[in-house]
Amino acid sequence: MRTFLLKRSLQLIPTLFVVAVIVFFITRMLPGNPAAVMLGPQASAEDIAAYAERLGLNDPIYQQFFDYLINLVKFDFGNSLSYNQPIVNLIMERFPNTVILAVSALLIAIIVGVPAGILAAKKQNTIIDYLVTTLSLVGVSMPIFWLGVMLVLAFSVNLGWLPSTGMGSLDNGLWAFIRHLILPSLALATIPTAQFARVIRSSMLETLSNDYIKAARSKGLKETFVIYKHALKNALTPLLTVIGLQFSNLLGGAVLTETIFSWPGMGLLIVNAIDKRDFVVVQGSVIFIAIIYVVINLIVDVLYKVVNPKVNLDGGSGGAN
Structure with missing residues (x-):
């Protein structure tokens, strides 16, 4: 483990x-002079040149x-x-x-996606399985950006149930804060929910085909006990990595969601x-987001080792220790 952490x-x-x-070279390719943008259209060429020099924009x-x-x-x-x-x-503010x-x-993705994947695996090749698979593909x-706009039109503009933009303050009560959080959370949770459902379905189907599951069933154990006691524990291991990656993506990929709902986070910044x-x-x-991303991935790899001790992290590949 120490060797792995060091590497x-x-x-x-x-x-x-x-x-x-x-990032450095892409930002330098952005059109427009930052000094001119900040000073405004009324600024003279001399003022813009002086401000650009002050900012170091004229340096090689x-x-x-x-x-x-x-x-x-x-x-x-x-x-x-x-x-x-x-x-x-x-950054600390946003x-x-x-x-x-x-x-x-x-949380929405886990609460919805994991049970949906388990249900699809239990009902393989039924209408429920096909429905979950189709909805996962759609998700x-x-x-x-399209889903966010549709949610605003449906629940904010037409029905008037939820606010469309901004972040509620806890000073106005917990429910006011949650009301502002519902729509952007639903929009952002769509892709990870679909991913979790697909991953847990595939993992459960693979686990349910193992011999120890067949042996548990042959002993007369209830199907619910077999599913949730024996199969689910092993099926959750691949999901751990996906959850870590999706959480990293959510932290760094909320730009569109925060922009649509004017959520004052890193994306809008x-x-x-x-x-x-x-x-x-x-x-x-x-x-900063890149640092968070790689740190979360490192934590996920360590947790994967804790959940599945057979994974040989020091050697860079899976296997028995």
Whole structure:
């Protein structure tokens, strides 16, 4: 385990370096002059040139890149060009909101997707199995931006049941907070729900075909006991990895959902920063999300070892120890 943790920790460095390089050069390719955008259309050419010099935008690209890497090594994400405050403060303000949304969507996906997958496996080749499989395929294929708009039209505009945008405050009560959370959570949970249903169905079918399941059934044990006591425990192991990956995707991939519902999280922060040409915020936010992503993947691998001790992590491949 120690060897595995050391190897994975060292692998984080080149991964984050590649992300940093890609983000740096992509942000420099954004059209428009950040100085001109921030000063507004009334600014003179001299003011724009002076402000660009102050921001270091006139430095050679290699010098900007070198300074950027040095700051990252020191965990200095810099100061926002448009918000006039350290990017760390912006991240610490917005990231908890993204975590709330991601956790809510993940819980919905687990509560709905896992039982649906188990039911489909129990009712293999029946109408229930076909229905779950079809809905899972639709869920994976459905564009989030379209679903988000449809949810707003249905439950906010037409029915008036739920608010369409913003994040409710707990000062107004728990229900007010939950009402603002329902629609974006449902939209964000669609893909992981479908993924969980498909994974648990396949895993359950494979587990139910094993000899020890046949032996348990031959002993006269109830089918419910066989399913939930013997089969489900082993079938959940592959799901653990998928849950970890989906949670990482939810944290980093909520840009569209947060934009549609004006949820004040990391995704909306990045979109607004792109609109304002605040490339420093984009760089810092993406790097932070990348760090969270690789750390969660590392934790998932460790948990996989805990759940399934037969996995040989030190050797980089599965097998008996």
